[in-house]
Amino acid sequence: MLLKLLILDRDGVINYDSDAYIKSVEEWIPLPGSIEAIAQLSKAGWTVAVATNQSGIARGYYDIATLEAMHARLRELVAEQGGEVGLIVYCPHGPDDGCDCRKPKPGMLKTIATHYNVSLTNLWFVGDTLGDLEAARAVDSQPVLVKTGKGEKTQSLTLPAGTLIFDDLAAIAAELIHN
């Protein structure tokens, strides 16, 4: 049976984003309906993974322990709704570190797809920035833009061919669960 895998960007898709970075668990606040959407997808048989740039680590704004605490909180909230979160992969590097994992590079998408032994082709990756969409396009995955976070601004840019656009994660869950 083919695994139903969905990969999500974090900031601006699952939780509110900030130009000042999300630097603590207290600043990590789920967007309306996002926890419920992940739980519903999970309960409908989807594996929901996360691929997130976290240059705030390289910049010294917060540490790995704080980042892991945010992700523990995400897992706890989804579990309270009867769902679960799959693999969470993050890039802790800065823009000038030349790593292979920072979006728009597709390294994190490759890591997740390999972990679950799923093809990257047409695999939905949901993000709010152009870098997210370019990472998807780079490995022939399906770029999906949400209008939350930086998504409204991103929508005014030239998007990769075939980008799908949804209002928010709840709309994506409704689409995937009911179609």
Ligand SMILES: O=P(O)(O)OC[C@@H](O)[C@H]1O[C@@H](OP(=O)(O)O)[C@@H](O)[C@@H](O)[C@@H]1O
């Ligand atoms: O959206 P994801 O990938 O989950 O995470 C984005 C964050 O790591 C931060 O990424 C930064 O970009 P730079 O890393 O400074 O270019 C800025 O856009 C921040 O506003 C944002 O909070």
Ligand SMILES: [Mg+2]
């Ligand atoms: Mg984002």
Ligand SMILES: [Zn+2]
């Ligand atoms: Zn990296």
